[in-house]
Amino acid sequence: QVQLVxxxxxxxxxxxxxxxxxxxxxxxxxxxxxxxxxxxPGQGLEWMGWINPNSDDTNYAQKFQGRVTMSRDxxxxxxxxxxxxxxxxxxxxxxxxxxxxxxxxxQGTTVxxxx
Amino acid sequence: QSALTxxxxxxxxxxxxxxxxxxxxxxxxxxxxxxxxYQHHPGKAPKLVIYEVTNRPxxxxxxxxxxxxxxxxxxxxxxxxxxxxxxxxxxxxxSSSTLVxxxxxxxxxx
Numbered sequence: 001q002v003q004l005v006x007x008x009x010x011x012x013x014x015x016x017x018x019x020x021x022x023x024x025x026x027x028x029x030x031x032x033x034x035x036x037x038x039x040x041p042g043q044g045l046e047w048m049g050w051i052n053p054n055s056d057d058t059n060y061a062q063k064f065q066g067r068v069t070m071s072r073d074x075x076x077x078x079x080x081x082x083x084x085x086x087x088x089x090x091x092x093x094x095x096x097x098x099x100x101x102x103x104x105x106x107q108g109t110t111v112x113x114x115x
Numbered sequence: 116q117s118a119l120t121x122x123x124x125x126x127x128x129x130x131x132x133x134x135x136x137x138x139x140x141x142x143x144x145x146x147x148x149x150x151x152x153y154q155h156h157p158g159k160a161p162k163l164v165i166y167e168v169t170n171r172p173x174x175x176x177x178x179x180x181x182x183x184x185x186x187x188x189x190x191x192x193x194x195x196x197x198x199x200x201x202x203x204x205x206x207x208x209x210s211s212s213t214l215v216x217x218x219x220x221x222x223x224x225x
Contacts (some may be wrong), residue, residue, distance in 0.1 A: 035214065037161075037216075038170065044118075044202075044204065044216060044217075044218050044219035045153070045155070045204050045216045045219065046216060047206070047213065047214040047216055049213075050213075050214075059211075059213060061211050061213060095161070096161060097161075100149060100164060100208065100214070101151050101163055101166040101167070102151065102153070102161070102206070102214075103166070103172060104164050105160035105161055105162075106160065107160060108119060108160055
C-alpha cells in the first residue's frame with residue numbers, strides 16, 4: 001500500500017539544525033511532489049514547502065526561506081527536510097505528505113527544541 | 116501569504132448538518148479550483164476528505180461535501196456522527212505556486 005514513513009523523534013538545542021526523512025513506498029516516488037507541514041503545540045497546520053522528486057525543484061513558504069532545505073534521494077525513495085538555526089518556536093510535529101492534495105501523510109516526527 | 120480564514124469552532128447535534136467556511140482572496144481560493152479539506156484527530160495524521168473543491172477520495176463518506184463561491188470555500192457535513200468530532204483545515208493553491216492553510220475549525224458533536 002501507499003505509505004510515507006518518517007524518521008524518529010528529535011531533541012535539539014537552540015541554534016542547531018534538524019533533518020527529518022520521509023521514505024515513500026507503494027508508488028513511483030518521482031511521480032508526486034512531497035510537501036512538508038508542521039503543527040506546533042496548540043496551533044494549526046502550517047505549510048512549509050514542497051519538493052519535486054523528479055526535478056529536485058523546490059518552493060518554500062516565505063517564512064522559512066533561508067532556513068529550510070528540502071532534498072531527495074531517488075535511489076532510496078526518500079525525501080528530506082532540514083531546518084537550521086532552530087528556536088523554541090520550532091518545537092512541533094513535522095509531517096510529510098504526498099501530492100498537491102496531500103492525499104497520503106507520514107506518521108509525523110516530533111522535533112523538540114530546548115536548552 | 117496570510118492564512119485562510121476559518122471559524123474557530125462549530126458545533127452540532129448527532130444527525131444534524133454543519134458547514135465550515137474558508138475565506139481567502141482572488142490569489143488563492145478565488146483564483147483556482149485547488150481547495151482541499153482535511154480532518155485531523157489529535158495524535159493522528161490529518162486525513163484528506165475533499166480535494167479539488169468538490170471531490171471525495173475513495174473511502175470518504177458521502178456525508179462530506181465541498182463547494183466554492185468566489186473567494187470562499189465551504190465544507191458541509193450531514194448526518195453528524197460522534198466520530199466526526201475533530202479539527203478541520205482547508206488549504207488552497209496560491210498564485211506563488213505555494214499552499215496555504217486555514218487556521219482550523221474545531222467541530223464539536225454535542
